Amino acid sequence: MEKNTLTQLSRIKANLKQLLSSGLLQAAQKLPSERELSAQFSTTRITIKEALLALEIEGLIYREKRRGWFVCPPRLVYNPLSRCHFHQMVNDQQRKAQTQVLAVHTQLADNEQSQLLALDKISQLFCIHRVRHVDNRPVLYVKNCLISELFPDILQQDLSQSLTQLYLREYGYQTQRSSFEVTLCGADQQVASALNLTQGQQVLKICRVNYQQQGTIIDCEFEYWRPDAVKIAIDSATG
Amino acid sequence: MEKNTLTQLSRIKANLKQLLSSGLLQAAQKLPSERELSAQFSTTRITIKEALLALEIEGLIYREKRRGWFVCPPRLVYNPLSRCHFHQMVNDQQRKAQTQVLAVHTQLADNEQSQLLALDKISQLFCIHRVRHVDNRPVLYVKNCLISELFPDILQQDLSQSLTQLYLREYGYQTQRSSFEVTLCGADQQVASALNLTQGQQVLKICRVNYQQQGTIIDCEFEYWRPDAVKIAIDSATG
DNA sequence: AAGTGGTCTAGACCACCCC
DNA sequence: GGGTGGTCTAGACCACTTC
Numbered sequence: 242m243e244k245n246t247l248t249q250l251s252r253i254k255a256n257l258k259q260l261l262s263s264g265l266l267q268a269a270q271k272l273p274s275e276r277e278l279s280a281q282f283s284t285t286r287i288t289i290k291e292a293l294l295a296l297e298i299e300g301l302i303y304r305e306k307r308r309g310w311f312v313c314p315p316r317l318v319y320n321p322l323s324r325c326h327f328h329q330m331v332n333d334q335q336r337k338a339q340t341q342v343l344a345v346h347t348q349l350a351d352n353e354q355s356q357l358l359a360l361d362k363i364s365q366l367f368c369i370h371r372v373r374h375v376d377n378r379p380v381l382y383v384k385n386c387l388i389s390e391l392f393p394d395i396l397q398q399d400l401s402q403s404l405t406q407l408y409l410r411e412y413g414y415q416t417q418r419s420s421f422e423v424t425l426c427g428a429d430q431q432v433a434s435a436l437n438l439t440q441g442q443q444v445l446k447i448c449r450v451n452y453q454q455q456g457t458i459i460d461c462e463f464e465y466w467r468p469d470a471v472k473i474a475i476d477s478a479t480g
Numbered sequence: 481m482e483k484n485t486l487t488q489l490s491r492i493k494a495n496l497k498q499l500l501s502s503g504l505l506q507a508a509q510k511l512p513s514e515r516e517l518s519a520q521f522s523t524t525r526i527t528i529k530e531a532l533l534a535l536e537i538e539g540l541i542y543r544e545k546r547r548g549w550f551v552c553p554p555r556l557v558y559n560p561l562s563r564c565h566f567h568q569m570v571n572d573q574q575r576k577a578q579t580q581v582l583a584v585h586t587q588l589a590d591n592e593q594s595q596l597l598a599l600d601k602i603s604q605l606f607c608i609h610r611v612r613h614v615d616n617r618p619v620l621y622v623k624n625c626l627i628s629e630l631f632p633d634i635l636q637q638d639l640s641q642s643l644t645q646l647y648l649r650e651y652g653y654q655t656q657r658s659s660f661e662v663t664l665c666g667a668d669q670q671v672a673s674a675l676n677l678t679q680g681q682q683v684l685k686i687c688r689v690n691y692q693q694q695g696t697i698i699d700c701e702f703e704y705w706r707p708d709a710v711k712i713a714i715d716s717a718t719g
Numbered sequence: 720a721a722g723t724g725g726t727c728t729a730g731a732c733c734a735c736c737c738c
Numbered sequence: 739g740g741g742t743g744g745t746c747t748a749g750a751c752c753a754c755t756t757c
């Protein structure tokens with residue numbers, strides 16, 4: 242049987258949790274600095290950091306690189322099978338959505354992309370990199386990869402809107418079916434910088450492939466979410 | 481622009497990654513101890529630990545409490561919408577499955593359970609706690625909560641088998657529809673101890689509600705996965 | 720310029736696992 | 739009983755954000 246050890250760590254965690262649930266701190270508000278907290282709890286910064294990391298794992302607080310620790314706002318509820326687009330989903334949940342195009346380029350499909358898109362020959366892709374905000378916080382980095390032959394001149398369009406709607410309006414492609422995978426991974430330089438993370442911090446990765454009416458592939462998408470910002474919810478009835 | 485700082489940390493991570501991809505270490509094999517590694521890399525245990533934690537986030541290695549660090553075996557691919565049961569899913573992926581019943585008890589539904597089960601009055605529940613292994617590693621702690629009125633005498637059955645099949649065979653309840661939520665959280669004492677985790681380590685939580693033919697609720701289920709052990713994959717066509 | 724988190728050193732004791 | 743990771747101290751310098 243395990244002893245019920247009362248460590249510094251659990252004492253600090255309990256205190257901080259009480260502070261968070263007391264409502265003294267608003268959502269997205271900054272916590273005192275690590276140095277201040279270590280003074281208040283008469284301990285070292287390393288121990289404080291461990292306590293903060295534990296609360297981060299529980300989804301109570303989040304970090305912005307070299308800016309500090311903040312209280313988590315409520316999570317966005319996200320159904321990756323829903324045909325509803327990002328701005329509508331966010332608005333439906335009484336939050337404010339924003340999308341910013343970071344970069345657009347053409348490239349040859351790499352291994353991962355070729356496999357997801359089921360390409361049997363080397364193909365040219367359009368890649369669209371965007372960052373999406375909820376209530377002014379960047380929470381999602383998303384890269385869409387499209388087979389360029391199927392989307393002539395799409396790079397001349399306004400790409401900060403819903404791509405799903407753009408596909409339908411300009412090319413007549415409607416998402417009929419999609420498949421996706423969810424994993425956790427470390428943020429690379431690009432993702433980290435867009436989401437104000439430290440490189441290597443954990444993000445939730447969703448790889449999705451969209452299929453149109455005839456069953457052929459439209460595009461594939463790589464989503465990298467701040468893990469504290471989202472809750473995946475799926476119902477087989479409403480697929 | 482960010483400077484391309486070459487830290488100790490990234491040096492150690494790169495070296496360890498090379499070691500892992502070299503194939504010198506087999507899946508589930510133990511890494512050298514933190515003290516050994518800190519000597520090899522001429523650094524302190526804290527820095528080594530940070531490097532190991534980073535690799536844990538990337539899903540390359542995992543910990544067992546006070547036993548050491550190990551190489552991650554390939555992930556189990558899991559579709560929570562599939563009607564396929566655990567043992568079959570694991571066998572289909574050429575892995576070995578095992579289920580162990582930890583505890584069974586009756587209790588009154590708490591808030592979370594009442595809400596998931598859509599109970600409008602205080603109800604008695606059967607709760608079945610089990611741990612599931614893949615290739616002899618405990619990777620999933622699962623708690624099933626059933627409304628006791630609907631499942632007379634179920635506690636006399638062998639509960640290490642598939643409950644879905646038991647529901648069908650003994651009571652005629654077939655899962656027709658299910659809904660679920662995915663989040664990350666810290667492991668509590670029970671979960672941690674069953675999965676050889678340290679309390680507070682991150683686990684992937686899946687809350688699921690199953691509905692039978694007539695649309696009424698069968699049970700709800702709380703799954704806690706070792707995050708490195710699983711990859712969620714869903715296809716709207718095969719739902 | 721001041722303050723923040725990110726990284727790092729050089730130790731220590733403890734609870735628990737394995738032999 | 740020896741070795742492991744878990745926890746903890748008391749500092750330090752650096753890169754970056756904010757003012």
